Amino acid sequence: MQGIKELLNKKGHKATPARLAIINIFKNNKKPISAEEVYKNLKTKLKNINVTTIYRNLSSLSSEGILRKVDLKKDFDLFELNEDHHHHIVCTDCNKIESFKNKEVENLLNTIIKKSNNFKQIKEHSFEIFGLCKACSK
Amino acid sequence: MQGIKELLNKKGHKATPARLAIINIFKNNKKPISAEEVYKNLKTKLKNINVTTIYRNLSSLSSEGILRKVDLKKDFDLFELNEDHHHHIVCTDCNKIESFKNKEVENLLNTIIKKSNNFKQIKEHSFEIFGLCKACSK
DNA sequence: TTCTACTTGCAAGTAATTTGCATCTATGTT
DNA sequence: AACATAGATGCAAATTACTTGCAAGTAGAA
Structure with missing residues (x-):
């Protein structure tokens, strides 16, 4: 988790609790998941977390290359860690x-x-x- | 255009003007296009054509295998003729x-x-x- | 020509995602 | 350790692509 904080700061982003928690979910989940799934998971950990925050973070983390959007013919977007291409x-x-x-x-x-x-x-x-x-x- | 009508009838669908015109657009267009593009194209030919009709036909033509949905990371669906896989x-x-x-x-x-x-x-x-x-x- | 199932247009509804804005908070700098 | 500020967040409202309900229209079999 140390490296993540520095990585984020280097890209001009803050290591907020929400953002770190989101990255953590992806570290612990090896399947593509949706914003809604991230949200459900986070609600139990962060009181007051809002879906908008999830959407915004999934978007920024993806354009920074930390996450990657996966197209699996669903009517919602799926994301996963952008590690070892598969x-x-x-x-x-x-x-x-x-x-x-x-x-x-x-x-x-x-x-x-x-x-x-x-x-x-x-x-x-x-x-x-x-x-x-x-x-x-x- | 003869074969299309029979093909449609065989599948329990009517060869309506809208449906034939839609198929025709795809016959003359070799790139994937969206419902909106089909609509713009059709408006000049069929007075009173409605986008809903386009959506419904793209959907049914796709599930019959006449069209195919293509995923090109747009925020709308694209379709093309389901001929020679590419x-x-x-x-x-x-x-x-x-x-x-x-x-x-x-x-x-x-x-x-x-x-x-x-x-x-x-x-x-x-x-x-x-x-x-x-x-x-x- | 008639009957019926499939179609269409129109209006309203969905569902995922985005945006505006006021408030808040990490982080670099004193 | 306190401060200033660029970036974050929550909430509500807006957007956008697409779908659904329903009454009226039409292709196609008999």
């Missing part, structure tokens, strides 16, 4: 989420960008899989 | 969209699903690239 397989029935890493994806990106006429620089990419988990595909 | 590279500055196909992606999906403990059946996937196009990366 992707997800999501069960469209029960919402189980499995993470995976794959270095082939990087090679693929390189191949694709080389072939492109209009692009030469990739900033980010999405690669998410949707299916049925074993329990739900019976 | 992916996109999007310029985060000017929104230029380039399409590409890549058969390696299929192999990758197979490899990944084989390694998974919890999943064995893939229904769909997203693979989209975000970067700067040559014009915007100067």
